[in-house]
Amino acid sequence: MSIAASPPPAATRPLFPGWIVRTIIALALIVVLLARTLPRLNDPPLPFNDPAVCNLLTLIFSFIALLTGWIWISFLSGYPLVIRRVVFSAAIVPVLLFAPYVGLLRLEEVTGDMRPRFAPRWTAVRDRELKGVETRPAEKQIDLTTTTPDDFPQFLGPSRSNWIPGPKLARDWSQRPPRLVWKQPIGAGWSAFAAVNGYAVTLEQRGNDEWVACYEIETGQPVWGHSIPARHENPLGGIGPRSTPTIHQGRVYALGGTGVLRCLDGATGKPVWQDDLHARYGLTQAADEVMVQWGRAGSPLIVDDLVVVPGGGPLGKAKNLVAFKADSGELVWESENLKENGVADQISYASPALVTLAGRRQIVVVNESTASGHDPASGQRLWTYPWPGSSNSTASSSQAVPVGADRLLLSKGYSVGSELVQLAAASSGDSLAPTSVWKSSRVLQTKFTNVVVFQDHIYGLSEGILECVEVASGQRNWKNGRYNHGQILGVGDLLLVLAEDGRLVLVEANPQKFVELGSLQALEGKTWNNLCLYGRQLLLRNGEEAACYELP
Numbered sequence: 001m002s003i004a005a006s007p008p009p010a011a012t013r014p015l016f017p018g019w020i021v022r023t024i025i026a027l028a029l030i031v032v033l034l035a036r037t038l039p040r041l042n043d044p045p046l047p048f049n050d051p052a053v054c055n056l057l058t059l060i061f062s063f064i065a066l067l068t069g070w071i072w073i074s075f076l077s078g079y080p081l082v083i084r085r086v087v088f089s090a091a092i093v094p095v096l097l098f099a100p101y102v103g104l105l106r107l108e109e110v111t112g113d114m115r116p117r118f119a120p121r122w123t124a125v126r127d128r129e130l131k132g133v134e135t136r137p138a139e140k141q142i143d144l145t146t147t148t149p150d151d152f153p154q155f156l157g158p159s160r161s162n163w164i165p166g167p168k169l170a171r172d173w174s175q176r177p178p179r180l181v182w183k184q185p186i187g188a189g190w191s192a193f194a195a196v197n198g199y200a201v202t203l204e205q206r207g208n209d210e211w212v213a214c215y216e217i218e219t220g221q222p223v224w225g226h227s228i229p230a231r232h233e234n235p236l237g238g239i240g241p242r243s244t245p246t247i248h249q250g251r252v253y254a255l256g257g258t259g260v261l262r263c264l265d266g267a268t269g270k271p272v273w274q275d276d277l278h279a280r281y282g283l284t285q286a287a288d289e290v291m292v293q294w295g296r297a298g299s300p301l302i303v304d305d306l307v308v309v310p311g312g313g314p315l316g317k318a319k320n321l322v323a324f325k326a327d328s329g330e331l332v333w334e335s336e337n338l339k340e341n342g343v344a345d346q347i348s349y350a351s352p353a354l355v356t357l358a359g360r361r362q363i364v365v366v367n368e369s370t371a372s373g374h375d376p377a378s379g380q381r382l383w384t385y386p387w388p389g390s391s392n393s394t395a396s397s398s399q400a401v402p403v404g405a406d407r408l409l410l411s412k413g414y415s416v417g418s419e420l421v422q423l424a425a426a427s428s429g430d431s432l433a434p435t436s437v438w439k440s441s442r443v444l445q446t447k448f449t450n451v452v453v454f455q456d457h458i459y460g461l462s463e464g465i466l467e468c469v470e471v472a473s474g475q476r477n478w479k480n481g482r483y484n485h486g487q488i489l490g491v492g493d494l495l496l497v498l499a500e501d502g503r504l505v506l507v508e509a510n511p512q513k514f515v516e517l518g519s520l521q522a523l524e525g526k527t528w529n530n531l532c533l534y535g536r537q538l539l540l541r542n543g544e545e546a547a548c549y550e551l552p
Contacts (some may be wrong), residue, residue: 010356016076021068026507028065032058051463052114052447053414057200071151097298109526110463111237112448112485126544127239133213133225133511135269142214143222144196145250145264150242150535153193155244155299156399156489157533161222161355167430167536170552171494173506178181181537183547187211189240189257190297192530193539193546196247199266200532200539202546203254205240212245212254212264224269232257232285235295238543242349244530246300246307248326253307257295258285261309263329281313288446291315293392295342297349297476303376305384306332308363310347318346320367321374323518324364335379337372340386347372348389348396351413352523354401358423358432362399371400371410373423373432384431385421387412398446403453403471409438420474438474443467448528452490457511459495461488466497468511479512481507489531498540504549523547 005048011453035054062141073079074088086330106383108119115437127395147153149318156162162495170176187204193215194201209227216223233239245254252264259277264270278288289295291312298310307326311334312317324330353375357364362373362382368391372384387410389396396415401409411418419439426433444460444467451460457477458469468477481496484500490509494517497505503521508515538549 002369007243009017013480016072018072018077021076024068028061028068030127031061031318032065035061038097041093049142052112056531061085063284064152080463083515099264107235111526114236125239126185127205128140128187128207130187132206132209132227133187133204133211133222135224136222142267144199144201144247144252145251146197148197148266150195151197151247152193152532153248153532154194154302155192155351156450156530160351160399161303161401161453162399162488162490163452163454164533166492169491169494169506171506171508171517173520173552177518177550178504178521178538178549178551180217181550183545183550185544186428186541186546187213187240188238188543189508190238190242190528191240191541192244193532193541194196194245194247194252195267195532195534195537195539200534201245201247201252201266203241203256204243206297207231210241210256210258210260212252212269213260214252214266214269215546217534217548220546226262226264226269226271228256228260228262228274229259230256230260232289232295234289234294236526237490238526240543242295242297243299243351244395246302248302248307251326253300253302253326255296255298255309257297259283259288259296259312260326261300261307263307263326266386273504275324275329276310277312281319282354283312285313286446287551288312291318291346291391292349294395297351298347301354302326303354303363304378308352308376310352310365310367312463313346315346316343318344320345320347320372321352321363321365321379323379333379337367337370337379337381339383339384345372346391348391348400350396353399353402357402357408358406358425360423360432364409366396366398366400370395371408372423375430378431382430383423383426383434385410385434387419388416389414397448398470400459401451401453403458408434409444409451409453409458409471411444411446411451411460413445415445417441418444418446418469418474420471425537440474442478443469443474448485450530452488452495452509454490454493454509456513457509459490459509461486461489461497464500466495466514469518470511477511478514481505481516486527487530489533491533496531496533496538497523498527498529500527502542504538504540522549 018309035057187206191203210230241257311322344366352365420437466481486499504522532539
């Protein structure tokens with residue numbers, strides 16, 4: 001206690017060897033130097049180059065270097081007393097002056113690179129200031145049963161591929177920029193829009209309630225909302241639901257951040273059926289978020305007459321997929337993906353997708369530490385493949401993407417990179433045998449994002465930088481354009497990039513070189529949400545506001 005009050009009397013010789021202190025400081029600064037250098041290299045000499053982790057290392061080891069030097073000079077060195085008092089005061093006085101104000105701040109959010117942003121504690125959390133979504137008296141019939149060629153009815157588009165063939169978009173925004181149709185506040189969350197027949201639905205957090213909301217695309221006006229008492233909140237992942245609703249045959253299917261699956265009437269928003277996955281598998285929200293820390297994020301998949309979502313469950317007994325009758329909510333099947341040790345793999349933050357590979361129609365999904373394929377009718381596992389990850393740390397969020405007739409691309413951040421896997425009929429039984437075609441920790445480190453496959457090349461945000469990679473070899477063609485942890489959507493031979501800071505950018509899907517064609521500030525605030533293109537109406541949102549732009 002006396003040391004904290006004032007430095008000790010003057011000493012003629014150090015109480016602790018200076019060379020040890022200098023060594024500690026030098027090693028700490030070397031770690032900081034590497035942490036600041038590696039993420040900026042296109043081809044790092046070391047595979048460990050996750051910018052988020054590097055930012056944490058910078059903070060931790062800078063603090064270690066400063067604190068070590070301060071303690072040694074102030075209390076343990078042989079410097080004159082006046083020097084030690086000056087160094088002591090230079091640090092302790094600002095700490096004493098500003099310490100009371102630290103308690104007045106709260107952590108508002110963290111970027112994809114782990115850079116924090118703080119806000120005064122007395123300011124309101126934005127989503128708590130919003131009222132509920134009002135269901136208006138219907139001026140005209142809300143019809144989500146009728147479909148159109150413009151529809152974008154689910155996560156990542158009609159085929160869940162993150163690429164659509166059209167419409168043909170203008171390549172020059174300098175003379176004809178996108179036109180803002182409307183912009184307005186929206187509840188928190190990382191859900192995207194799904195759009196059918198002039199209406200768009202999304203999930204959002206407003207206070208202690210989680211809403212499925214339907215908006216008129218032309219005006220942005222809400223037409224109905226349905227809420228349940230539920231709230232997911234995490235200091236790193238943020239507030240609100242993560243998945244995107246699916247519209248099918250006039251109904252809306254939505255999986256909330258706390259594991260509640262809802263089927264709603266698309267005309268009125270009234271519930272048809274509901275299932276609570278936490279209750280089904282005997283979990284509290286707190287217990288589930290120990291294993292799946294950043295909330296349920298799997299977007300519902302419609303397969304024939306079923307709706308399929310990641311199930312989850314207790315450690316070692318998780319159901320990686322669960323299927324319900326789409327019309328009634330009756331449980332049809334559950335599947336487990338067993339790892340090599342015979343323990344069931346936990347779910348991740350990716351969504352299931354229906355594909356045909358190696359001649360087999362199947363549901364593919366990325367789990368916590370594996371990827372797997374399953375028979376749509378029974379859930380029977382057809383194959384499994386190790387894919388490293390942990391749903392409470394190095395999480396998998398990116399989709400498994402079919403490439404050609406028998407290959408599947410896996411990608412993720414956290415210095416894992418990507419791998420192309422080939423599926424073939426196994427020597428016996430109905431199963432498929434996966435083998436690696438190529439694997440690289442250097443390309444397609446898609447932390448929160450998904451790739452676009454177009455004409456034998458893969459485009460994706462690799463730790464926030466747009467990258468083009470050849471499918472056949474896994475070799476990088478180019479890497480350029482720093483958009484941080486945003487999202488992309490392929491439209492014909494163009495890429496729409498929604499950067500983490502809310503910029504909307506138009507880029508050529510050009511394997512030869514990086515060509516940025518146009519840019520505008522579409523949204524304000526951190527933006528991790530995917531894009532939705534309904535005809536030429538681009539629907540964008542983040543955790544604070546939503547907007548509709550008409551693309552030229």
